[in-house]
Amino acid sequence: MGSLSLQGVRKSFGDFEAIKGVDLDIPDGEFVVFVGPSGCGKSTLLRIIAGLEEHTTGHVLIDDRVVDVVPPAKRGIAMVFQTYALYPHLTARGNMELGLKQEGTPRAEISARVAEAARMLALEPLLDRRPSELSGGQRQRVAIGRAVVRKPRLFLFDEPLSNLDAGLRVNTRLEIARLRRLLKATIIYVTHDQVEAMTLADRIVVLNHGRIEQVGSPLELYRRPANLFVAGFIGSPKMNFVQGTEAETLDAHTIGIRPEHIETNLEIGHWQGEIAHIEHLGTDTYLYVDVPKIGTMTVRLDGEADYSLGSSIFLTPRRTHLHRFDASGQRIAA
Amino acid sequence: MKQAPILRMRRVAVHTVLGAYTLVAILPVLLIIMNSFKDRKSIFAQPLMPPDASSFSLIGYETVMRQGDFLGYFQNSLIVTVGSIFFILLFGAMAAFALTEYRFRGNIFLFLFLALGVMVPIRLGTVGILEMMAKSGLVNTLTALILVYTAQGLPLAVFVLSEFMRTVSDDLKNAGRIDGLSEYVVFFRLVLPVVRPAMATVAIFSMIPIWNDLWFPLILAPSESTKTITLGAQVFIGQFVTNWNAVLAALTLSITPVLILYVLFSRQLIRGITAGAVK
Ligand SMILES: Nc1ncnc2c1ncn2[C@@H]1O[C@H](COP(=O)(O)OP(=O)(O)O)[C@@H](O)[C@H]1O
Ligand SMILES: [Mg+2]
Numbered sequence: 001m002g003s004l005s006l007q008g009v010r011k012s013f014g015d016f017e018a019i020k021g022v023d024l025d026i027p028d029g030e031f032v033v034f035v036g037p038s039g040c041g042k043s044t045l046l047r048i049i050a051g052l053e054e055h056t057t058g059h060v061l062i063d064d065r066v067v068d069v070v071p072p073a074k075r076g077i078a079m080v081f082q083t084y085a086l087y088p089h090l091t092a093r094g095n096m097e098l099g100l101k102q103e104g105t106p107r108a109e110i111s112a113r114v115a116e117a118a119r120m121l122a123l124e125p126l127l128d129r130r131p132s133e134l135s136g137g138q139r140q141r142v143a144i145g146r147a148v149v150r151k152p153r154l155f156l157f158d159e160p161l162s163n164l165d166a167g168l169r170v171n172t173r174l175e176i177a178r179l180r181r182l183l184k185a186t187i188i189y190v191t192h193d194q195v196e197a198m199t200l201a202d203r204i205v206v207l208n209h210g211r212i213e214q215v216g217s218p219l220e221l222y223r224r225p226a227n228l229f230v231a232g233f234i235g236s237p238k239m240n241f242v243q244g245t246e247a248e249t250l251d252a253h254t255i256g257i258r259p260e261h262i263e264t265n266l267e268i269g270h271w272q273g274e275i276a277h278i279e280h281l282g283t284d285t286y287l288y289v290d291v292p293k294i295g296t297m298t299v300r301l302d303g304e305a306d307y308s309l310g311s312s313i314f315l316t317p318r319r320t321h322l323h324r325f326d327a328s329g330q331r332i333a334a
Numbered sequence: 335m336k337q338a339p340i341l342r343m344r345r346v347a348v349h350t351v352l353g354a355y356t357l358v359a360i361l362p363v364l365l366i367i368m369n370s371f372k373d374r375k376s377i378f379a380q381p382l383m384p385p386d387a388s389s390f391s392l393i394g395y396e397t398v399m400r401q402g403d404f405l406g407y408f409q410n411s412l413i414v415t416v417g418s419i420f421f422i423l424l425f426g427a428m429a430a431f432a433l434t435e436y437r438f439r440g441n442i443f444l445f446l447f448l449a450l451g452v453m454v455p456i457r458l459g460t461v462g463i464l465e466m467m468a469k470s471g472l473v474n475t476l477t478a479l480i481l482v483y484t485a486q487g488l489p490l491a492v493f494v495l496s497e498f499m500r501t502v503s504d505d506l507k508n509a510g511r512i513d514g515l516s517e518y519v520v521f522f523r524l525v526l527p528v529v530r531p532a533m534a535t536v537a538i539f540s541m542i543p544i545w546n547d548l549w550f551p552l553i554l555a556p557s558e559s560t561k562t563i564t565l566g567a568q569v570f571i572g573q574f575v576t577n578w579n580a581v582l583a584a585l586t587l588s589i590t591p592v593l594i595l596y597v598l599f600s601r602q603l604i605r606g607i608t609a610g611a612v613k
Contacts, residue, residue, distance in 0.1 A: 052508045073514030085505035089527060102514035146509075158505075 001063065002028045002153040002186035004049065009058035011044055011210075018044045019055070020210040026203075031180055031187045035197040036207035037233070042190040045207070046156050049188065051075050063153060073102065075154075078147035082159040084139040086131040092142045093127040096149050103150075110149075117145040120182065121175070137168045141175070148183070157189040161196065173199065194234055198222075206230050228329040231256050237286060237298045239323070246294065252324035252332055259286065259300035261321035269314025273297065275307055289313055363589065370394050370582035377578055394583030397570075401580065403558070404587075407566035412591065414476055414562060415545050418483035422540050423533055425484065426491025427499075431521050433492070434499040435507070445496065451489030456482065457549060467554055474557040482550050487540035498532035499525065534602030538595070545592055563588045 004026040011019035018041045026032050034042045047053040049060060051072040060067050067075050078099075086095050093114060100110045118124045121141045131139055140160060147155055160176070161169045177200060180187060191197055197204050198218040206213040206221065206229070214226040218234075225231035231239050239256045247255045263269070264287070273291035285305040289297045297315060307313065324332040368384050369377045376389035383389070398404050433445050456463075463482060464473075472478040502525050510520045526533070551565040567584035570577040596603075 047508070050508070050512060052511060072508075072512045077512065079509070079512050081505035081509060083503055083505045085503060085509040087506070087510070087524065089523070098515075099513035146513075 003061075003063055004154060004186065004188070005059075005061040005064070006045075006049075007059040007061070009045070009048060009055050009060065011041075011048060011053065011055045018210050019048070021058075022210075022212055024205065024212065024215070026186060026188070028186055029184055031189065031200060031202045032205060033197040033201035033203075034188065034190045034205050034207055035194055035233070036192065036213075038192055040207045041210040042192070042207055043158055044210075046079075046158050046188065046190050049154070050077055050079055050156055073099075076152050077154045077156055078150045078152035079156040079158065080140075080143050080147050080160045082162055084131070084136075084143045084163075086139055086142055086146075088131055091128050091130055092123060092134070092145070095131070095142055096146045099146065099150050113149045113151070114145075117148040120148065120179070121145050136164055137172060140164065140172060144176075144179070148179070153186065155183075155185055155187040157187065159191055160189075161191070162193070176200065194236065198234070204234075206233060208233075224331065225256075225323065226331050228254060228256070228325050231323055231325070231331075237300060240297045242294055244293075247324075250322070250324055253327040254325040254329070256323035256325065257317040257321060259298040261318045262297065262299045263316045263318065264299060264301065265314045265316065266312075267314065269316040271297070271315045273313060273315060275309055275311055275313055278307060278309060280304060287313070289315060291315065366582055366585050366589070370579070370586040374579055377582070391579075394577075394579030394581075395587075397577060397580040398583045398587065402561075402566055402569060404563075404566060404584070406559070407561045407563045408587070410476060410560055411545060411563040411588070414479045414483065415541055415591075417476070417480040418487060418544050419537050419541055421480065421484040422487035422491050423537060426488055426536065427495050427526060427529070427533065428521070429488070429492045430495035430499050431525060434496050445492075448489055448492045451485075452493055456486045460549075460553060464553055472554075474555050474560050476555065476560055478554045479550055479560075479562070482554065483540075483544045483547075487536075487544070490539065491536045494536050495529060495532055498529045502528050531602045534599040538599050538603055541595060542592060545588070 004024075006022050006024040009019055009022045010017065022045060034045065036042055044053060048055045051067065051070060055068070062075055062077070086092075087098065090098065096114045096117060097110055100113065105113075114127075118127055121144060123138075123141055123145055126134060126138055126142070131142070134142065140163075144160070157176070161172055164172060173196060176189075180200075189196075189200060201218055203215060204218055204221055205215050208229050214221060214230045216224075221230060221234045225234060225239075228241070232241070235258055237259045239258050240262075241254050241256050243254050247253060271291045271294065273289040275287055276290045276296065277288040279286040279288075282304065283302075285301045285303070285307075287299040287301065287305075287307060289299060291297055299315060324334075326332055365381065369381060371385040371391065371394075372389045373391035373393060376383070376385075380389070385391075429448065433441060433448075467473050467478045472481070506524055506528075507520050510524050515523070546564060547562075548564045548568070551560075551562040555561070556565065563584070567581065567588065570580040570584060
């Protein structure tokens, strides 16, 4: 109950092709995150799955049934939106009940399901309030409750955390992870935030310009990015890229090394550079080092490393953690 | 701090201009209302004075009530105005929703076609309209007026409401669709409440020309039973003698409903006008 399959899905808005052929299989019970920069087509793809947007070609299958022309309400899905999208004229309870009423669910069943969802999301004291009387975090919980009560085959989340402030975002993220264990449902979650993607997903789908760049578990993407785009997108701070003779000696067009995989030394090392900027985060220290002929390299050190601006430093990449890419940006297998 | 005096001067200037304009706009209305409660002699002797014990008189209102079926005219005006506004808002909002929500062939063409009406005065088509009404037997009916005014008001309504419909959150509509609401319910229950300020704005801007119109009532429905109040008030304006008491009383009576509706709508109206300008 709850598998999804996309087969050659394309979507054009006039002359502009927003989704350029997506093939994807999601088995029942998986938590999949679509991640990618703003405007890459994540929301469009999610709306196609929901049936809110018609795809131009290809097929969408939910539980092995083609749903290309099935209206959203009949697809067995529920969706949580970035802007919450609660009905302003209904109370929290009314918001959660509406979909079930439309389906013709018996009254007793509706109350039972709303009560259960409210307990799960700690919404009980808020049930009789209208959206305008709720805080952002509470609204988002009601929106999640509205999805939960429908017991859908597929949960769709479109950037549900991006309108919340930082602290609330972490809480709600934990809430979603907990909910996921309780519900054991298939979840498709869209975000542009790679931290959300890494922390929540069983599998991540990286999208760029309407194409899938790579599909894999968070650590697979971190360890073996399939191309330059994924390498640069997953991981924070960003991976360092080096081109030119340095890369050619390793039979590559570009080599990549993550900031946490660079050793520093004051006397000896592979590259010599000058510290251009230092960021102290407490748990980590980021050094931005200007290396002649190569550019600025970011280095991540544990704890409160003590370096002074402008001083000379030697950097040595860990050989085993080097990533090599060819001229078209594809990964060269080790 | 240096800018403060300049800012204050600017504020004084703005208030002076606005105050002056308010006076210019309100004075005639005040004059009409004041003088409608005076006898004929004092209207001409002291037109700018409010009625006092000696000059107070209801003669104008008595004349109006006696002459013709003034309540009937009033009722006709109300039926025509309210009916037209209802259809303008209903069809205008529906068209605006369809044009902004659905992508279909000819969408932009249709929008431009509808919006063109904002620039072409409907009176240019009077002869054709009269012929049409005559052929369909609608002359001297209120239906004829409602039809014409609905057509007259639709372009502006579609134009303004489309702009507002675009601002309604897609997520909200989509949430409704996922919950199984039909497009009609999405439109009536989710979208219309959000664009209510815009509807009030359109209602007021369409209402005033309809209420005040003399042209179409005179041409399409001049019979005694279908006269509107603007047409009815004309009986007191003669070529040689004008019964000013009656004219002023009739005018006062005909202003009142518009004023009441304006007060009812004005908060929504201001929100509608300033929406977008002030976020
Ligand atoms: N209704 C639409 N009409 C035209 N272009 C659209 C429409 N919806 C989305 N797009 C375009 O499709 C691309 C993908 O949009 P979207 O899926 O919203 O991106 P995101 O990954 O940020 O969610 C964007 O370039 C956007 O401009
Ligand atoms: Mg989006």
